[in-house]
Amino acid sequence: MKRNIISNCAGVVLFLLAGLAGFNATAKEGEKGPLKVTISYFSLDNKLPYLTVNAKSKIDGKFQPVGGATIKLYLDKDSTGKGLGLIATVVTGEKGKATADIPASLEKIWKASSSHTFIAVTDKTKDYDETNTELSIAKARITIDTADDKNVVAMVSEFKDNQWVPVKGIDVKMGIKRLGGDLQIGEEQSYTTDSLGKVKGEFKKLGMPGDKTGNIILVAKVEDNDTYGNLRIEKSEPWGVKFTANDDFFQRALWGSQFHSPFWLVFMAYSIVIGVWGTILYLVFLIIKIKKLGKEEERLG
Amino acid sequence: MENSISINNDKKAANAPTFANGRRKPDALTDEQIISDLLPRKFGKLGMIWMGILVVICMVGVFAYFRQLKYGLVVTNMRDYASWGIYISNFVFFVAISLVGSLITAVLRLTGVHWSTPLTRIAEIIAVSAITFAAIIIIVDMGRPERFYNLFLFGRLQSPIIWDVTVITTYFFISLLLLYIPLLPDMKILLATKEKTKFYKLYRFMGSFWKGTHLQFRISKKAINILCIAIVPVAFSIHTVTSWLFATTYRPGWDSTNFGPYFISGAFLVGSGAVTVAMYVFRKYYNLKNYITYEHFDKMGKVTVMLALLYMYFNVNEFLVPAFKMKKPEEGFLDSLFIGSFAPLFWSAILGGMIIPIIVLLFKKGRHPFPMFIVGIMIVVGAWFKRYLIVTPTLLHPFLPMHNVPESYKHYFPSWEEWAIAMGSLAGALLVITIFARIFPIIPIQETLIEQHEKEHHK
Incomplete structure (x- = not known):
């Protein structure tokens, strides 16, 4: 019996503690966690690369984008290096993202080394403490080639000792560029480079609509690689079906444009309009007739 | 007989039979008396106050519209979802009420009903003013x-x-x-009797x-x-097409094949309600008791009850069938009407605009002028809110749920500018009717004389 009372009391105390913990948790609602900044490196068609930064914070227990955050981006040296290597100062948008190209003024620094470190710095604000985030990448490039048998070959190389060296074991995705994203060229989702840094995939999406001349855009890309970042290359090939614009829009239909109504509708609508407005005009004619009769009557006295 | 608008002799007046309260029986009215009773009159004190109130409401509406033009539609509370607010409700209401012209004038005339003669001009001026403001309010909505x-x-x-x-x-x-052609014979009477008035030039023109x-x-x-033949299909078209503005749009509550007849029956009901109210007002303040009689109210009451039953039938079709199926996308919309935020308004419109009028008008005493007047007001007010309920709840319940939108997009309550413009347009329509009644006879004089002569002839 005594044990029961003790266990019941313990239960009540635990319940109250849980309640207090819950209350405490509730009280924390609306509080913001520290600002978290991530940097992504992109290289498109092996040209001068660009960076995107993403700012987010844990608000109400889940990560949410932080808009309006001012972020300074540096190449290799941060602000303590007296401002040398400043890429840009960006402000994040509604979705917490901002993009910056590496300016031409940093070309020398960029070319001087085969690997670089990007630094993102935010100052202390009333909501967040200052942050410092770094991303190191090694310079790499991706190339794409095609063969008549509709095979696609991509090659990943790293810039090492002043030359491009093939890289083995990198995951490469190959696809076709479409409006909503990239469609894979075959059944494989990704391919891994061999000792020559190459991957080969068979183009199986025959009958894919292309542009007016049948061109489609082939894509080879490395995504979120810890060493090389994001690399992407595109190549146009006439492997698609020629696209012929559908000119239904200018045909006579209910969804047609102005003056392209179906004939039956034109006939019906105009018949009704002419019928009714003809009657109205006839009535106006009758009023004129009444008026004339009146004037005649007046003239005759 | 038709071309004789002769002012009749005094002998008939002297021998005229009267009611117990001393009022003359309509059959006993002389031509002179009829003309004198039905000629337009100057406003009294009450009429001037009425005009003043209407003008003030109109001016407030004009000011609100000026603000809307200056600042844009942002002064309204219409947003991405409720993009049709009380302006469009008002438009549908005006179109509906305008149908009364075809009912009273055309349908009853074509079916050989003569008791409606004193009501034709009231119905026609309501139709003209309502359709004018229907067109204006559409432009206001732009x-x-x-x-x-x-x-x-x-x-x-x-x-x-x-x-x-x-x-x-x-x-x-x-x-x-x-409105104009039946007015022509009365012009001769007006020209003969109103020579020194300021409207003489207008009558002449x-x-x-x-x-x-x-x-x-x-x-x-x-x-x-x-005209009577032509106006019937045009009147049916106008309200059917208005209903199609909704029914051809795929949304909960509008996706209905019932909408054409549902709108037309509702239009006839609100039109008859409006005529009843106007009948009472003109009868009382223009002292037209000899021309708009208990019999007219009794018959209009019977017509109204029939139209209310018809409209109720279409309402049952419109709401009961979807409620029976309760398809998921329509559930939110129907719930908001039956038990949700629109429920008080919805049930008030159903009860006040249909069920109570039917119950009252089923009794003979309910078809007396004053109860008819109250019922007429209930029908008109109920009909205005019914149009609001047709437009707004549907827009606030789209098929795709509202995500990532400001809170203000999820609700709609008109801003003061919208209320002012809507009330201004209603006041404007009443102003047109009032001014018309000041200038022209609100009951056709010539037709009343002819009917009087025909009655005497049959005797």
């Missing part, structure tokens, strides 16, 4: 009214909006003709050519008959 002409330049024949513009214009002209010849009467009768 954010850029100066671009209205683009509708004519680039309008597509396939669009119900083009049909609506066409049919509203057509109905306006037909209603105007139906409008009808000095009417000499009351046999041929003129014959042509006018023919024109009225043609």
